[in-house]
Amino acid sequence: MQHTSNALGAPNERREGPDKVTGAARYAAEHTPAGCAYAWPVPATVARGEITAIDDSAALALPGVIDVLSHLNAPRLVEQDDATLAVLQDARVPHRGWYVALVVAETLEAAREGAAAVRVDYVVEPHDVTLRADHADAYVPEDTDGTSGEHVRGDADGAFDSAPVRVDAVYRVPPLHNHPMEPHAATARWHDGRLTVYDSSQGATTVREVLAGMFALPKERITVISEHVGGGFGCKGTPRPHVVLASIAARVTGRPVKLSLPRRELAAVVGHRSPTVQRVRLGAEKDGTLISVIHEVTSQTSRVKEFVETAAAATRVMYGSPHGRTTHRVVPLDVPTPSWMRAPGEAPGMYALESAMDELAVHLDIDPVELRLRNDTAKEPDSSKPFSSRHLAECLREGARLFGWSERDPRTRSRAEGPVLVGSGVASATYPALASPSRASAHAYPDGSYAVRVNATDIGTGARTVLAQVAADALGVPVERVRVAIGSSDLPDAPLAGGSSGTASWGWAVHEACTRLAKRLSEQQGQQLPPEGVGATADTAGTADAESEYARHAFGAHFAEVGVDMVTGEVRVRRLLGVYAAGHILNARTARSQFIGAMTMGLGMALTESSTMDAAFGDFAERDLAAYHVPAHADVPAIEAHWIDEDDPHLNPMGSKGIGEIGIVGTAAAIGNALRHATGVRLRELPLTPDRVL
Numbered sequence: 193m194q195h196t197s198n199a200l201g202a203p204n205e206r207r208e209g210p211d212k213v214t215g216a217a218r219y220a221a222e223h224t225p226a227g228c229a230y231a232w233p234v235p236a237t238v239a240r241g242e243i244t245a246i247d248d249s250a251a252l253a254l255p256g257v258i259d260v261l262s263h264l265n266a267p268r269l270v271e272q273d274d275a276t277l278a279v280l281q282d283a284r285v286p287h288r289g290w291y292v293a294l295v296v297a298e299t300l301e302a303a304r305e306g307a308a309a310v311r312v313d314y315v316v317e318p319h320d321v322t323l324r325a326d327h328a329d330a331y332v333p334e335d336t337d338g339t340s341g342e343h344v345r346g347d348a349d350g351a352f353d354s355a356p357v358r359v360d361a362v363y364r365v366p367p368l369h370n371h372p373m374e375p376h377a378a379t380a381r382w383h384d385g386r387l388t389v390y391d392s393s394q395g396a397t398t399v400r401e402v403l404a405g406m407f408a409l410p411k412e413r414i415t416v417i418s419e420h421v422g423g424g425f426g427c428k429g430t431p432r433p434h435v436v437l438a439s440i441a442a443r444v445t446g447r448p449v450k451l452s453l454p455r456r457e458l459a460a461v462v463g464h465r466s467p468t469v470q471r472v473r474l475g476a477e478k479d480g481t482l483i484s485v486i487h488e489v490t491s492q493t494s495r496v497k498e499f500v501e502t503a504a505a506a507t508r509v510m511y512g513s514p515h516g517r518t519t520h521r522v523v524p525l526d527v528p529t530p531s532w533m534r535a536p537g538e539a540p541g542m543y544a545l546e547s548a549m550d551e552l553a554v555h556l557d558i559d560p561v562e563l564r565l566r567n568d569t570a571k572e573p574d575s576s577k578p579f580s581s582r583h584l585a586e587c588l589r590e591g592a593r594l595f596g597w598s599e600r601d602p603r604t605r606s607r608a609e610g611p612v613l614v615g616s617g618v619a620s621a622t623y624p625a626l627a628s629p630s631r632a633s634a635h636a637y638p639d640g641s642y643a644v645r646v647n648a649t650d651i652g653t654g655a656r657t658v659l660a661q662v663a664a665d666a667l668g669v670p671v672e673r674v675r676v677a678i679g680s681s682d683l684p685d686a687p688l689a690g691g692s693s694g695t696a697s698w699g700w701a702v703h704e705a706c707t708r709l710a711k712r713l714s715e716q717q718g719q720q721l722p723p724e725g726v727g728a729t730a731d732t733a734g735t736a737d738a739e740s741e742y743a744r745h746a747f748g749a750h751f752a753e754v755g756v757d758m759v760t761g762e763v764r765v766r767r768l769l770g771v772y773a774a775g776h777i778l779n780a781r782t783a784r785s786q787f788i789g790a791m792t793m794g795l796g797m798a799l800t801e802s803s804t805m806d807a808a809f810g811d812f813a814e815r816d817l818a819a820y821h822v823p824a825h826a827d828v829p830a831i832e833a834h835w836i837d838e839d840d841p842h843l844n845p846m847g848s849k850g851i852g853e854i855g856i857v858g859t860a861a862a863i864g865n866a867l868r869h870a871t872g873v874r875l876r877e878l879p880l881t882p883d884r885v886l
């Protein structure tokens with residue numbers, strides 16, 4: 193039975209749940225317009241070079257093949273900021289897997305066969321795909337939004353050198369891939385000078401804008417629909433080449449064209465979490481009080497576009513210390529362009545910082561929860577701004593209580609069950625509370641129903657459900673009376689589902705529109721509403737951090753218990769528990785689901801997930817879910833997610849912070865710290881696989 197309640201925070205069930213489990217929900221590749229053709233891309237087979245010739249004769253001779261597109265015959269597109277979208281525009285090959293041609297055919301099978309028959313010749317150039325912290329081309333990128341570049345506070349290096357206690361360690365996180373369940377797909381159709389695209393995207397507003405720019409069309413002549421999205425985790429946060437390719441193919445052939453990227457090609461064309469080499473130096477007093485924190489991050493970017501894995505950003509937020517330096521360096525390589533993956537920056541960065549904090553705790557023989565409490569701070573270290581709310585200490589204490597931390601014997605190897613050593617670990621988490629400008633509309637109808645319209649995206653989070661709760665709350669009506677339309681660029685413009693900011697951004701606009709509508713309705717109380725209803729719109733500004741006198745972040749604490757088999761080296765996570773302080777939680781059911789989903793992803797980051805760059809070929813070796821190991825059900829123990837409700841007036845009208853990413857942030861560190869407690873082995877490179885444990 194549908195559990196619904198008006199209250200913000202109530203555990204309402206997902207509105208689209210029945211559609212999803214019965215198969216009625218349609219995803220981008222499940223739309224098949226009449227006359228639909230199918231496309232299959234051709235990836236470059238060299239890591240760097242230039243195309244010298246394309247022979248499409250064998251492909252074109254195959255039955256069912258309609259066309260072969262490449263830079264030789266594809267329409268020229270208007271250049272965009274995101275150069276990863278400039279597909280089939282020139283002969284350059286910036287990395288292996290870059291798309292160099294596209295075959296369009298009557299059937300999927302013919303397109304695939306055609307793609308295999310296209311012959312591409314290249315001039316091959318030497319390539320470099322190996323990330324090293326001492327790479328000669330490393331540079332400090334410009335800090336455009338406070339999360340990148342280098343920040344210096346006091347005399348970080350001098351204070352570290354003279355500190356009574358020092359930790360100096362290098363941590364490594366490998367390349368990681370998002371691998372959503374639904375691969376990137378688009379179905380595009382041109383009709384009457386208009387373009388309609390079904391796209392698997394976290395943000396259709398931007399997809400429309402970018403397509404309008406590329407094809408030099410007014411935005412009004414483009415509709416991008418992302419009604420249901422089978423996961424994204426960041427890799428669908430920006431428009432991707434598939435949507436450009438499908439749109440080009442539909443334009444050239446005059447047919448609707450469907451393109452679903454083969455999973456084995458995703459690794460090269462939809463982004464990855466850049467590998468990082470992170471040196472962390474902690475200088476402290478003998479009581480554990482931090483004096484200096486230095487976090488230096490080296491990550492890779494491509495030759496196509498600069499992307500910075502901002503892994504030191506969270507260090508600017510976490511612990512008080514009079515001196516600090518956080519430095520990002522990027523190395524341009526002949527690799528695919530990295531991009532966002534759940535908690536980009538924070539997840540790998542807090543793995544390093546929270547591992548280093550554990551090393552300091554061990555070194556000083558201070559309880560690791562206590563060490564974190566001692567370094568809690570009322571002001572954001574880097575900006576000196578007060579936090580709008582910060583309940584890290586409460587998360588640590590409550591987590592310790594729920595986890596039974598006081599029963600922990602701090603000695604390593606103190607708990608054994610046969611060959612299995614058992615240990616526990618803790619780590620903190622943080623993630624910024626962001627919100628972007630959004631629009632929304634709300635209407636009231638004579639039958640007592642209401643409709644809310646906003647181009648929000650549901651990437652599995654339950655956006656429809658929580659927005660109905662926000663609307664019902666603002667209107668003061670039962671939630672069942674509110675319809676929510678999302679997932680189309682024909683709806684009021686809204687930002688992407690990303691940066692843990694979707695609900696804050698869309699909800700703000702929905703709340704505002706509904707508040708205005710409620711006021712209008714109360715002014716005309718007693719009057720019969722017209723059949724077309726009465727409406728109100730909102731256009732909210734979101735939060736601009738530079739203008740706020742507060743630092744706004746969510747905080748959390750992760751606790752992990754692991755069992756380590758000292759015969760096989762296998763690490764099993766037995767318990768995971770997180771406590772979060774993320775403002776008001778707007779739907780207890782879907783929020784819990786996001787927390788435990790992110791903790792599961794952190795478990796994968798800790799134990800199994802890794803992509804390997806093959807230096808000889810410039811290729812990621814793991815290109816399917818058989819080789820890229822995400823946790824299976826049997827790998828995942830009972831996970832507990834709890835939260836401390838915060839009353840923070842400096843956020844948005846709902847008082848919420850984001851919840852989509854913080855669950856992954858400290859999980860890998862907590863697991864690594866538990867492994868150290870269990871075995872005495874300190875690993876500084878993920879994942880914690882048996883070969884490294886033994």
Ligand code: MOS
Pocket residue numbers: 394424425426427429532533534535536689690691692
């Ligand atoms: Mo998320 S990596 O902000 O989509």
